Amino acid sequence: MSNIVVLDNGGGLIKAGHGGERDPAVTIPNCMYRPLSSKKFIHPSPTAASATEDLTSAAVRRPIDRGYLINSDLQRDIWAHLFSSLLHISPSASSLLLTEPLFALPSIQRATDELVFEDFNFKSLFVADPPSLVHLYEASRRPYGLLSETQCSLVVDCGFSFTHAAPVFQNFTVNYAVKRIDLGGKALTNYLKELVSYRAINVMDETFIIDDVKEKLCFVSLDVARDLQIARKRGKDNLLRCTYVLPDGVTHTKGFVKDPDAAQRYLSLSDGSRSQPSETVKDMDRTEVMEEARDRKRADLAKNEFDLTNERFLVPEMIFQPADLGMNQAGLAECIVRAVNSCHPYLHSVLYESIILTGGSTLFPRFAERLERELRPLVPDDYQVKITTQEDPLLGVWRGGSLLASSPDFQAMCVTKAEYEENGSARCRRRFFH
Numbered sequence: 001m002s003n004i005v006v007l008d009n010g011g012g013l014i015k016a017g018h019g020g021e022r023d024p025a026v027t028i029p030n031c032m033y034r035p036l037s038s039k040k041f042i043h044p045s046p047t048a049a050s051a052t053e054d055l056t057s058a059a060v061r062r063p064i065d066r067g068y069l070i071n072s073d074l075q076r077d078i079w080a081h082l083f084s085s086l087l088h089i090s091p092s093a094s095s096l097l098l099t100e101p102l103f104a105l106p107s108i109q110r111a112t113d114e115l116v117f118e119d120f121n122f123k124s125l126f127v128a129d130p131p132s133l134v135h136l137y138e139a140s141r142r143p144y145g146l147l148s149e150t151q152c153s154l155v156v157d158c159g160f161s162f163t164h165a166a167p168v169f170q171n172f173t174v175n176y177a178v179k180r181i182d183l184g185g186k187a188l189t190n191y192l193k194e195l196v197s198y199r200a201i202n203v204m205d206e207t208f209i210i211d212d213v214k215e216k217l218c219f220v221s222l223d224v225a226r227d228l229q230i231a232r233k234r235g236k237d238n239l240l241r242c243t244y245v246l247p248d249g250v251t252h253t254k255g256f257v258k259d260p261d262a263a264q265r266y267l268s269l270s271d272g273s274r275s276q277p278s279e280t281v282k283d284m285d286r287t288e289v290m291e292e293a294r295d296r297k298r299a300d301l302a303k304n305e306f307d308l309t310n311e312r313f314l315v316p317e318m319i320f321q322p323a324d325l326g327m328n329q330a331g332l333a334e335c336i337v338r339a340v341n342s343c344h345p346y347l348h349s350v351l352y353e354s355i356i357l358t359g360g361s362t363l364f365p366r367f368a369e370r371l372e373r374e375l376r377p378l379v380p381d382d383y384q385v386k387i388t389t390q391e392d393p394l395l396g397v398w399r400g401g402s403l404l405a406s407s408p409d410f411q412a413m414c415v416t417k418a419e420y421e422e423n424g425s426a427r428c429r430r431r432f433f434h
Contacts, residue, residue, distance in 0.1 A: 019405025
């Protein structure tokens with residue numbers, strides 16, 4: 001069997017590896033960046049996140065904007081580095097399974113095909129959309145479950161660039177029923193930048209640092225009114241306050257959470273109650289609190305840290321209430337209901353019972369629980385609502401692609417380089433049914 005490369009080309013991360021394996025061999029940011037210490041843009045490596053490189057105020061260039069390829073030259077550079085230096089493959093001896101977002105314009109599809117066949121000379125290509133791969137992977141994990149028996153699911157993909165609610169039926173995405181919110185991880189990071197810059201310290205150029213803050217400290221609120229009240233409290237009664245220390249470029253080149261235990265205190269809040277701080281937090285040793293305050297004062301003098309309170313839940317809240325950002329769009333729960341209502345009534349009950357969450361923005365703590373609370377009042381009482389979170393929402397699409405690439409029919413589904421040269425991009429694309 002020939003070598004098959006599976007490439008989940010996301011706006012935020014590229015996941016790449018060989019078909020048939022469980023996990024991608026390489027996961028890197030889909031960008032090039034220029035640290036202050038460098039005169040030229042450099043390629044991210046898989047170890048960049050743990051390396052000692054200082055990414056403070058690094059400039060970033062991305063080939064994908066709002067989910068779609070806008071700079072094929074930059075994408076070519078990133079892929080060339082990926083294939084030769086990281087995956088060590090020869091494209092001319094390999095087939096490629098590539099993910100592409102739903103509703104890509106023909107001009108973008110042409111540019112993608114040119115990259116694959118003309119710049120890299122791949123033997124053959126199959127283009128898949130992410131929702132169908134997520135469905136395929138989840139169905140394979142539970143061969144006797146509802147999802148496998150009905151061959152039907154609703155994939156909610158909250159990615160870097162946007163959020164899709166996409167019904168999938170018999171491994172095909174039901175395009176006419178897909179609903180989209182123009183909001184993803186990138187917009188949430190930018191919103192957090194604005195909040196921190198307005199209240200504490202200018203971080204508008206700190207993409208990598210604020211990404212880290214968002215991933216470590218943000219969570220989805222189950223009771224926004226209550227959490228806003230708590231965020232106004234002072235001292236140890238404020239279970240939401242935590243401190244993030246910025247890199248200083250000398251002793252540490254990565255930012256970090258000052259007190260990770262304090263950052264987890266919000267978990268002690270019981271659901272929906274206007275609760276007092278939990279006993280464990282009440283009983284915090286007074287000396288510990290005083291030491292904490294002294295540490296904060298000491299670090300404050302260097303202006304090298306900032307506190308977060310309500311920003312921690314107001315940022316993910318945008319996915320559920322985009323109107324709060326001034327966007328004239330429905331929140332996620334309403335988006336899902338509209339997607340289901342666009343399908344045949346026979347499918348409604350099954351779709352509500354087979355909601356699959358994927359994409360990095362679903363990793364916020366309590367995301368699924370909040371979504372279920374928002375959905376329940378909008379869904380008819382005689383339908384069950386069941387939400388499944390993938391074991392690794394970042395890798396779900398890639399694993400579905402790996403599974404598809406290892407199927408015996410895969411090569412027959414691909415478009416070969418000879419077919420592309422004979423028929424052109426538009427005719428070859430018809431084979432992929434989307």
